[in-house]
Amino acid sequence: MTALRARAPHAGLALLIAVFALFFVLPFAGLLERGIGGSGTWDAITSDTALDALTLSLWTSAVALVIAVVAGTPVAYWLTHARFPGKGAVEALIDLPIVLPPTIAGVALLTAFGRKGLLGAPLDDWFGLTLGFSTVAVIMAQLFVGAPFYVRAARAGFASVDAQYERVAHTLGASRLRAFARIVLPLSWPSLAAGAALCWARALGELGATLIFAGNLQGETQTMPLAILSAFERADGLTAAVALAILLLAVALVALAAFWLLSTRGRGTA
Amino acid sequence: MTLEFAARTELGDFSYDARFEAGNEIVVLFGHSGAGKSLTLQLIAGLLQPDEGRIVIGGEPVFDADSGVNLPPQERRIGYVVQDLALFPHMTVAENVGFGMTGEGRERRLGEVLDLMHLGEFRDRKPRSLSGGQQQRAALARALAREASLLLLDEPFSALDESLRVELRRELIRLRSELDLSVIFVTHDLREAHLVADRLAVFDAGRLLQFDGRERVFRAPANRRVAELTGVANILRGRVEAAGDGILTVEAGGASLRAPVPNGWRPAEGEAVDIAIRAERVNLRRLDADDPGQPNLLRGTIREELAYGATHTLRFESALGETVEVEIAARPYEVLGVAGQKSWTLELPPEDLHVMAVSSDAAAGSSASATTA
Numbered sequence: 001m002t003a004l005r006a007r008a009p010h011a012g013l014a015l016l017i018a019v020f021a022l023f024f025v026l027p028f029a030g031l032l033e034r035g036i037g038g039s040g041t042w043d044a045i046t047s048d049t050a051l052d053a054l055t056l057s058l059w060t061s062a063v064a065l066v067i068a069v070v071a072g073t074p075v076a077y078w079l080t081h082a083r084f085p086g087k088g089a090v091e092a093l094i095d096l097p098i099v100l101p102p103t104i105a106g107v108a109l110l111t112a113f114g115r116k117g118l119l120g121a122p123l124d125d126w127f128g129l130t131l132g133f134s135t136v137a138v139i140m141a142q143l144f145v146g147a148p149f150y151v152r153a154a155r156a157g158f159a160s161v162d163a164q165y166e167r168v169a170h171t172l173g174a175s176r177l178r179a180f181a182r183i184v185l186p187l188s189w190p191s192l193a194a195g196a197a198l199c200w201a202r203a204l205g206e207l208g209a210t211l212i213f214a215g216n217l218q219g220e221t222q223t224m225p226l227a228i229l230s231a232f233e234r235a236d237g238l239t240a241a242v243a244l245a246i247l248l249l250a251v252a253l254v255a256l257a258a259f260w261l262l263s264t265r266g267r268g269t270a
Numbered sequence: 271m272t273l274e275f276a277a278r279t280e281l282g283d284f285s286y287d288a289r290f291e292a293g294n295e296i297v298v299l300f301g302h303s304g305a306g307k308s309l310t311l312q313l314i315a316g317l318l319q320p321d322e323g324r325i326v327i328g329g330e331p332v333f334d335a336d337s338g339v340n341l342p343p344q345e346r347r348i349g350y351v352v353q354d355l356a357l358f359p360h361m362t363v364a365e366n367v368g369f370g371m372t373g374e375g376r377e378r379r380l381g382e383v384l385d386l387m388h389l390g391e392f393r394d395r396k397p398r399s400l401s402g403g404q405q406q407r408a409a410l411a412r413a414l415a416r417e418a419s420l421l422l423l424d425e426p427f428s429a430l431d432e433s434l435r436v437e438l439r440r441e442l443i444r445l446r447s448e449l450d451l452s453v454i455f456v457t458h459d460l461r462e463a464h465l466v467a468d469r470l471a472v473f474d475a476g477r478l479l480q481f482d483g484r485e486r487v488f489r490a491p492a493n494r495r496v497a498e499l500t501g502v503a504n505i506l507r508g509r510v511e512a513a514g515d516g517i518l519t520v521e522a523g524g525a526s527l528r529a530p531v532p533n534g535w536r537p538a539e540g541e542a543v544d545i546a547i548r549a550e551r552v553n554l555r556r557l558d559a560d561d562p563g564q565p566n567l568l569r570g571t572i573r574e575e576l577a578y579g580a581t582h583t584l585r586f587e588s589a590l591g592e593t594v595e596v597e598i599a600a601r602p603y604e605v606l607g608v609a610g611q612k613s614w615t616l617e618l619p620p621e622d623l624h625v626m627a628v629s630s631d632a633a634a635g636s637s638a639s640a641t642t643a
Contacts, residue, residue, distance in 0.1 A: 162356065164352060164354065164356040165356050165358060167317050167343070167352075167356075168350065168352060168356045169358075169369070170316075170317070170342070170343035170344050171315050171316075171317070171343045171344070171346075171348060171349075171350040172344075172369050172370030172412065172413075172416060173344045173370045173372070173416060174344055174369070174370070175344060182358075182369070183358060186360045187359070187360055
């Protein structure tokens with residue numbers, strides 16, 4: 001009897017797992033079924049719109065990632081070790097874009113950097129510099145929503161490195177920079193890599209903030225997610241939307257796989 | 271190589287004040303955890319800054335509050351082995367040991383250090399694949415590799431089992447003489463302290479209570495607290511009856527005890543003193559053999575007995591009104607027939623009694639004593 005009783009929840013659990021898994025697998029199956037079966041998929045994938053959007057998406061998200069890593073690494077390191085009043089508030093503020101709906105991020109960016117924004121207005125008046133509705137705005141939107149993922153992961157990574165290692169490195173003659181490069185960086189590498197991948201993926205998929213702050217101009221601000229949205233909104237545009245979605249999915253998977261390979265290799269040799 | 275150390279600092283509620291020096295020797299910093307031993311090493315290494323003081327390593331001031339000198343850790347020539355070793359987990363043994371080495375002949379010197387510590391065959395292994403003793407040697411090798419002649423060791427053998435500790439202590443004593451090292455060695459293990467120390471610094475609650483040669487600290491503790499910390503089982507409160515030539519007569523619990531006048535201090539008649547005698551220094555005599563009216567002889571009755579195999583610890587109720595603890599080796603225990611007799615005469619040999627001044631410090635620490643006055 002006990003065996004039966006122990007078994008019953010297993011069956012229930014198995015069913016739950018199957019249903020839950022199906023929920024995530026089915027949409028991809030649908031995408032592929034529609035894409036392979038539909039005519040015009042190849043035309044949509046090789047269209048100028050698609051290539052422009054893909055090119056723009058790839059290089060803007062790459063720039064956003066580089067900025068996030070270059071600026072985010074020292075900030076995360078400092079935040080890990082600094083002690084000051086209101087530190088919790090600062091950390092919450094940095095994490096805020098993670099939970100913020102992207103449309104709010106777009107509106108907020110517009111009120112700060114748009115032509116009539118807090119900083120945007122003086123920039124426009126004095127230098128004739130307009131950030132909104134430009135490729136720069138695309139990168140800014142991606143950075144705004146993506147960088148917090150990197151900083152958060154980097155903070156966790158740095159915090160996981162026993163401070164004793166750094167202290168010992170100092171007593172062995174290492175400068176702060178050398179201790180960071182030789183000890184902290186290799187030991188927190190998995191976290192940094194995971195954070196960078198998340199940051200990049202989030203930047204690549206950015207839609208709401210980009211639409212509001214940067215607009216939807218082909219070749220200039222129309223990234224892949226925006227191109228998919230535009231295609232979908234056209235009459236009979238589902239085929240093109242599906243085709244673009246498959247393209248973006250494939251590129252993202254290849255990039256993340258390459259990234260994963262690189263980072264595990266990097267960890268091995270560090 | 272020499273170290274001159276003087277530092278005062280306040281860390282929250284903890285107040286620290288110590289001053290000592292080291293030549294070519296092993297100085298053991300001894301005390302309970304939280305006494306300030308590890309803090310002392312961090313101050314020497316430059317990982318913490320004292321509020322006041324002066325730290326000189328090999329003639330070079332590395333910290334001086336008055337002139338504002340404060341070299342960062344990487345510019346102080348020390349080798350520091352922290353308690354948890356902190357071997358870099360992502361580096362091999364050779365990379366760990368070579369981390370602090372620079373300049374010409376690096377490879378050759380690295381090989382020498384690895385050989386010296388018998389680590390040659392493990393050079394390409396990661397620390398986690400090493401045994402505790404090998405990790406210990408790797409950490410020691412890494413500290414030595416900087417060719418620092420001042421070595422700071424923080425409870426370096428604490429995580430090891432007894433047989434490895436014995437081996438590594440022997441290795442340390444060998445290295446000290448081979449490499450002309452000054453070693454500051456932190457431990458809370460009394461036997462370890464006794465084994466490796468040339469000089470002993472006894473710490474308690476952020477204060478350096480006594481800094482002296484090993485035998486002096488063990489035979490002539492500066493006060494009641496040092497006596498307690500160094501394992502003196504019997505500490506009696508008494509009053510000086512007569513201060514004669516080289517001999518004091520002290521009244522304690524109605525008994526009259528003779529003891530030598532301590533070095534550098536001559537208590538006045540009527541002054542309160544503490545008298546220390548180690549448990550292994552008390553002799554047992556048969557009750558009928560002597561007249562208990564003589565000085566330094568007491569009647570006692572065994573109230574408690576603990577058998578440790580090689581030794582027995584006996585706790586006597588005595589005429590002093592205090593428990594007197596006696597440690598006796600297994601052989602004399604059997605020869606005297608202690609098991610079959612409860613009442614004994616205790617002899618406290620005058621040369622093994624040590625008279626100490628009653629200081630306010632000592633009074634504050636006396637509550638932790640097994641035998642309170």
